[in-house]
Amino acid sequence: MNRVIPTREERDAARKAKKLATCKHWNGALGPRPCAVGVDLVKRCGPRVQTGWLNAIPCLDGADPAFVCEAKVTxxxxxxxxxxxxxxxxxxxxxSVMAAIPSEGQSGKVTCPGCGGFVHWRRSSYNGHLSATCVVGCVAFIQ
Ligand SMILES: [Zn+2]
Known part of the structure; x- marks a missing residue:
């Protein structure tokens, strides 16, 4: 079998086309509230565990939407x-913050590249995981 691997440009174009067709209110299938404005997708399309459910909801670019959603905004x-x-x-x-944090030590602070304030960081003594948070919210991660 000769399989054609899409180029980066083809993958980017496909990803953009998918985003253009996805409703802004879509929160994902696994969350407690798939529609941010409260359209009851389970009531109108059936249970989420049902095979083909993602094709039945109108929020994405599915093949067989069960209804036309009045609230869809792309x-x-x-x-x-x-x-x-x-x-x-x-x-x-x-x-930038990851690069600024020293490789040794348990905690400290570095300058935030977003706001110029402080990013507080902490390294777990148990497993070495690193977490950091800017006081304003520019950066937040757990590594
Ligand atoms: Zn900041």
Whole structure:
């Protein structure tokens, strides 16, 4: 079998197309409230464990939606690009803080690349996991 592997550009285009078709109110299938504005998807499409449920809900780009949702709002390309920009900036701040934290020690603080305030960090003496949080909220992670 000769399998064609999609290029990065093809994968990016497919990911953007999927985001453009996904309702802004969609919280994911596993959360207690899949629709942020309260559309009762279980009542209108059946139980979430049902095979094909993701194709039956109108929130995504499923093949066979059970109804047309009056509350569906999809993002614009600008919304998606702004979200990706925020994600890229957040990842850069996180990597910057990770690089600034010394490799030894149990806790301390480093300068936040987002606000210039402090990021408090702590290393678990049990398993070495590192956590850090900016007092303003620019950076927060557990490694
Ligand atoms: Zn900060």
């Amino acid at each position: 993002p614009t390309l600008e919304d998606i690009e702004a979200q990706e920009q925020r994600f890229t900036e957040a990842a850069a701040r996180t990597l």
